[in-house]
Amino acid sequence: MPWLANDTDTIAAIATPRGVGGIGVIRVSGSGALACVQAAFRPSRRATYAPTRSHAITHGHLLAPSTGAVIDEALVSYYREPRTYTGEQMLEVAVHGGPVVLDEALAAVCEAGARIANPGEFTQRAFLNGRMDLAQAEAVADIIHAKTRHARRAATAQLDGALSRRLGSLRETLLDLLVEVEAHIDFPEDDLGFEPSEAVAAAIGAVATGVSELVAEGARGRYVRDxxxxxxxxxxxxxxxxxxxxxxxxxxxxxxxxxxxxxxxxxxxxxxxxxxxxxxxxxxxxxxxxxxxxxxxxxxxxxxxxxxxxxxxxxxxxxxxxxxxxxxxxxxxxxxxxxxxxxxxxxxxxxxxxxxxxxxxxxxxxxxxxxxxxxxxxxxxxxxxxxSAEPPAVTNARHVEALRHAEESLGHAQRTASEALPPELIAVDLRGALNALGLILGDTASEDVLERIFSQFCIGK
Ligand SMILES: Nc1nc2c(ncn2[C@@H]2O[C@H](COP(=O)(O)OP(=O)(O)OP(=O)(O)O)[C@@H](O)[C@H]2O)c(=O)[nH]1
Ligand SMILES: [Mg+2]
The missing domain is CATH 3.40.50.300 (P-loop containing nucleotide triphosphate hydrolases)
Structure with missing residues (x-):
């Protein structure tokens, strides 16, 4: 999976649907994005294109770099890293929305050194560069594919971080618990006041309740999304x-x-x-x-x-x-x-x-x-x-599955704690639950899981 490697290629793609429309947009991302566009763009009011401000739009013409032939009038937007969608230097070239002109525009940018992006590669870079977590990245695809307003609202809330925040706070509580439990493993002779019993079991139970609520929302959410x-x-x-x-x-x-x-x-x-x-x-x-x-x-x-x-x-x-x-x-x-x-x-x-x-x-x-x-x-x-007015926080089957694993691990941990069994056993299950929550946010997801998710995206997203 070469594209999941931490590559630094400059990528480009047509971001608008194939077909005819008022405008069509080419997206370019990577450290060489500006150079690639510079080679193919002649601004109207200056000799060369050298944007000084981020998020600024410049009018001009797009040319084929090798021949200098004009392809179309264009508006170019410049976004300075890191506050961009991918976290990298980005440009968007808007031309008239026809398949031929867009193919030529893409070829011009590629001639200048960009390579054609894989499906979902822009969002994948956004994820790898920490611009969004995996649940938010998946929400981007859900917004695009939403079949109803309700599904779109659920996806928008997810992109906004509604699910990530709930998972984040559950995860923080779990981490605190794990630190407490592990301190007792490392220094059993010290009296750290660790009570591997009711208090810990209750704290684990509170997290388990939070996870179960999300699982329940997921049952409703599957219908909303699929x-x-x-x-x-x-x-x-x-x-x-x-x-x-x-x-x-x-x-x-x-x-x-x-x-x-x-x-x-x-x-x-x-x-x-x-x-x-x-x-x-x-x-x-x-x-x-x-x-x-x-x-x-x-x-x-x-x-x-x-x-x-x-x-x-x-x-x-x-x-x-x-x-x-x-x-x-x-x-x-x-x-x-x-x-x-x-x-x-x-x-x-x-x-x-x-x-x-x-x-x-x-x-x-x-x-x-x-x-x-x-x-x-x-x-x-x-x-x-x-x-109900509130869209469900969980709509994705992958998330529900991970939440179920977390729920199961927490159930084990809770029982182990209340039976006053060794803290090592509690720690194993707490780590299992943390790992499951991390799968949703992406930090514990393996490369092939990430590849599978992003390959389902459309090109240019
Ligand atoms: N008065 C009245 N007639 C209805 C109503 N619904 C269907 N019909 C009539 O009942 C007949 C059968 O309707 P269909 O919709 O073809 O029935 P169906 O259940 O699909 O029939 P099959 O395909 O043969 O299984 C038609 O003449 C319809 O116009 C209704 O609400 N009121
Ligand atoms: Mg019939």
């Missing part, structure tokens, strides 16, 4: 496809009065109270001799099994019968949601009669009850506080 799979299931003709279309506000699935219309899984994406949802309409479940429909029903069952939340649909205008009971059992077994559809027609039964926990009365064609259904889905996915 979203959930929701399957709409029911017998034929109850209005599943109509419901999908109504929730997506799009004419996605074919709707027809003929039972057995939908044969395959039809999907769409929608934001439900800040939770990104992948919604799947499925073939109506029934016994059938039709080979294609049978395969459709098998797919429906598989999708229902793998979904995070299932929405069972019943037709309120018709008596509950045969396959409806199977759907009711499925919903009850998975704590799913029951949608009693066609509420605009004369009802054949009342919602209370289904004995299902979460029943929402809806009309897919008229739109009645849809906001309630959306709220019920979001709540089923992310718990009752899914719509």
């Amino acid at each position: 979203g959930i799979d929701v399957a709409i299931v029911g017998k034929p003709n109850v209005g599943k496809s109509s419901l999908l279309n109504a929730l997506l506000k799009d004419d996605r699935a074919i709707v027809a009065a003929t039972p057995g219309t939908t044969r395959d899984v039809v999907e769409g994406h929608v934001d439900m109270c800040g939770v990104p949802v992948r919604l799947a309409d499925t073939a109506g479940m029934r016994d059938t001799d039709d080979e294609i429909e049978r395969e459709g029903v098998a797919r429906s069952r598989r999708r229902a099994e793998s979904a995070d939340v299932i929405v069972g649909v019943l037709d309120m205008s018709r008596p509950v019968e045969g396959e409806d009971r199977e759907i009711l059992a499925l919903v009850a077994g998975r704590s799913g949601i029951l949608a009693a559809n066609k509420a605009d027609l004369a009802p054949a039964w009342r919602p209370e009669e289904t004995m299902a926990g979460s029943v929402v009365v809806v009309s897919a064609t008229r739109g009645d009850g849809l906001p309630d259904l959306v709220a019920a889905i979001a709540a089923a996915a992310a718990g009752p506080d899914s719509q």
Whole structure:
């Protein structure tokens, strides 16, 4: 992994999306960044480009260094190290936003000595130069990839250091505890007042509580960041496809009065109270001799099994019968949601009669009850506080895993301390917990972990 080596190359990349736009930006970072841009840039008002102030913008033209041919008009921003994104000398060259002009602009800067950056290399340098910790670096990618406003808010808070501060204070308490415990290992004959018992166990317990709170937030956060799979299931003709279309506000699935219309899984994406949802309409479940429909029903069952939340649909205008009971059992077994559809027609039964926990009365064609259904889905996915104002501090599965390790080590340490076992044993677990927290912030993360994280970033970030 050559790029994780502490290299001092000057790197450059197109930082704006490929395609056409008002402007496009080339980013350059490294000790030779200014020299590379100087070789390709002719300012309008001076003979040479020699910025004296940081964060200043200069107008001019970008040229191909070898031929002197003008590529485009350009605005160049200069950022003096170390107060830059990467912590290194940085420049940004803004030209018109077309793929050809951007390729030529990048080639000009590279001709002058820069090399093309790897994905995430700017952020990786920011991390290696101490401009941000690993959790903050990951938040940068999360902001870019956020699927909903709620996810974006969670990522912005993480970049701002909300998670890092909480982890930092837990870590500080742990370090103090470790020093106390280790002092007793080193000088057992001294009476340092160490009580490897209740007091230490309680102090460890307090940290464990803080970690557990973060783990709990992570359960909600996974949904905020990655979203959930929701399957709409029911017998034929109850209005599943109509419901999908109504929730997506799009004419996605074919709707027809003929039972057995939908044969395959039809999907769409929608934001439900800040939770990104992948919604799947499925073939109506029934016994059938039709080979294609049978395969459709098998797919429906598989999708229902793998979904995070299932929405069972019943037709309120018709008596509950045969396959409806199977759907009711499925919903009850998975704590799913029951949608009693066609509420605009004369009802054949009342919602209370289904004995299902979460029943929402809806009309897919008229739109009645849809906001309630959306709220019920979001709540089923992310718990009752899914719509709380505060975004969860933890949204990343990697962070949750590390927090779980920390939680486990602290549980051990707490037991060891309360049983008055040797302090060496407590220290081992305290170090384990510290190591796990360090994985999130990046100081104990191995090179291959770092490489994996940064390689998932886009080029130019
Ligand atoms: N009155 C009324 N009719 C509805 C409602 N929802 C769906 N329908 C009608 O019910 C029929 C079946 O609707 P679909 O959405 O195709 O039902 P489905 O469950 O997807 O059916 P399959 O794909 O065959 O399993 C169509 O004629 C719809 O117009 C509703 O809320 N009220
Ligand atoms: Mg259908």
